Amino acid sequence: MFNSLKSIYQEIIVAYIEDLCNTPLLLIMSVLDVIIVIFLFYKLFQILKGTRAWQLLKGILLLILATFVSEVLKLNILNYILSSVMTYGVFMLIVIFQPELRRALEQLGTNKFSKFLGIDNEDVNSKTKENIYKIAIAAMELSKTGTGALIVIEREIKIEDITNTGIIMNSEISPQLLVNIFEPKTPLHDGAVIISNHKIAAASCMLPLADDKDIARELGTRHRAAIGISKESDSIVVVVSEETGKVSIAKDGTLIADVREDVLKKILIKNLIIEPKTKVKKKVKTKKKEMVVNQEENR
Numbered sequence: 673m674f675n676s677l678k679s680i681y682q683e684i685i686v687a688y689i690e691d692l693c694n695t696p697l698l699l700i701m702s703v704l705d706v707i708i709v710i711f712l713f714y715k716l717f718q719i720l721k722g723t724r725a726w727q728l729l730k731g732i733l734l735l736i737l738a739t740f741v742s743e744v745l746k747l748n749i750l751n752y753i754l755s756s757v758m759t760y761g762v763f764m765l766i767v768i769f770q771p772e773l774r775r776a777l778e779q780l781g782t783n784k785f786s787k788f789l790g791i792d793n794e795d796v797n798s799k800t801k802e803n804i805y806k807i808a809i810a811a812m813e814l815s816k817t818g819t820g821a822l823i824v825i826e827r828e829i830k831i832e833d834i835t836n837t838g839i840i841m842n843s844e845i846s847p848q849l850l851v852n853i854f855e856p857k858t859p860l861h862d863g864a865v866i867i868s869n870h871k872i873a874a875a876s877c878m879l880p881l882a883d884d885k886d887i888a889r890e891l892g893t894r895h896r897a898a899i900g901i902s903k904e905s906d907s908i909v910v911v912v913s914e915e916t917g918k919v920s921i922a923k924d925g926t927l928i929a930d931v932r933e934d935v936l937k938k939i940l941i942k943n944l945i946i947e948p949k950t951k952v953k954k955k956v957k958t959k960k961k962e963m964v965v966n967q968e969e970n971r
Contacts, residue, residue, distance in 0.1 A: 797945050799870050803845045804940045807867070810850035811910050811919050812933050820914030821854040822864040822894050824879070825944065829905040835866045838877030845872055854912075864897065864909075880904060882925070891927070898922035908943055910936070 739758055742751040807823060814821045824831070839860060843849060845867065853860045853875050863876035879897035891899075898909035903925035911920045911927075918930045921939055928939065 800944050801941060803867070803870055804937060804944060806845050806847050807850065807910060807940070808933055808937050810847040811912055811936060813847065813851050814854055814912045815917045815919050818914060818917040819851075819854050819856065819912065820894055821850075821910070821912035822879070822898060823850065823910040824864050824866050824877070824898075824901055825908045825910070825940070826866060826868040826873070827906045827908065827944070829907070830868075831866065831901070831905050831907060834864075834877055834879060834901065835868065835874045838863055838866065838874040840874050841872050843872045845870065864901075895920065895922070895927060899925055899927055902926075908940065910940075 735754065735757065739751065739754040741747075742754055807825070811821065811823070824834070849872065850865065852858070853865055853872075855861055860875040864879050865875045866873045866877050880900040881893065881896045882900040882903060883896075892913070892915070894913070895911055898911045898920070899922050901907055902909050902922040906924075909922040911922060912918075913920070919933075919936060921928045921931060921936065923939075923943065931939070
């Protein structure tokens with residue numbers, strides 16, 4: 673066994689490395705090949721993670737490993753059975769992963785290919801802006817009726833531990849659903865709603881309370897919870913007071929109290945919308961020009 677592994681190493685691996693050293697272009701293409709494969713596996717991991725197919729994929733990887741080990745250890749009968757399963761398993765995979773494969777092929781065949789690669793922010797921004805308007809409408813409706821609400825919008829830092837404390841929903845965002853969740857005397861009204869990946873991930877979630885001494889005493893549990901989660905993560909929280917009906921925003925451990933609907937939208941858009949790099953560069957250039965003009969005027 674060791675002799676065969678040694679011969680494989682010398683004949684294949686060593687020879688391949690020598691070819692790479694002798695041909696720089698082949699080395700560059702090999703590095704590019706590896707990068708593309710790693711990227712595709714990463715995107716596949718992103719698509720399958722959190723789905724039922726992910727558990728199945730782990731089982732398939734275990735099956736491949738068992739087939740390899742049985743071949744190395746010369747377990748002929750076991751290797752024959754596993755190899756047969758692997759041979760016919762391709763057709764099983766096509767049937768099992770049919771929804772995922774269809775979605776990926778649809779993206780490849782349309783102008784959404786850039787979205788599949790994760791480099792298109794326009795669709796994400798339009799979806800985010802649409803959700804911001806829905807959240808703002810719901811907050812104002814809840815404000816009118818004096819219904820307390822706590823809406824946490826997840827950003828870069830994931831808060832799955834908080835999400836898991838509530839009732840998992842994974843629902844599309846709508847003003848009607850948000851208003852209905854916080855309706856008094858309903859099973860889900862007590863606690864926070866978590867918005868994650870453009871969906872209502874969970875409701876009735878428990879948030880950590882801020883215990884800072886400098887927080888105003890008149891702030892209730894709902895506002896303290898909003899400040900607490902915004903301090904422990906980069907989430908933005910929309911709070912509707914049950915006592916006053918006022919809408920507030922918690923961000924970076926601070927509370928912006930009593931905001932109007934237009935101000936609420938502006939703050940959320942400013943913090944949640946991903947600006948294209950070209951626009952960011954233009955802003956930097958304009959700021960530099962303004963600084964130069966100010967310096968010349970001061971002279």
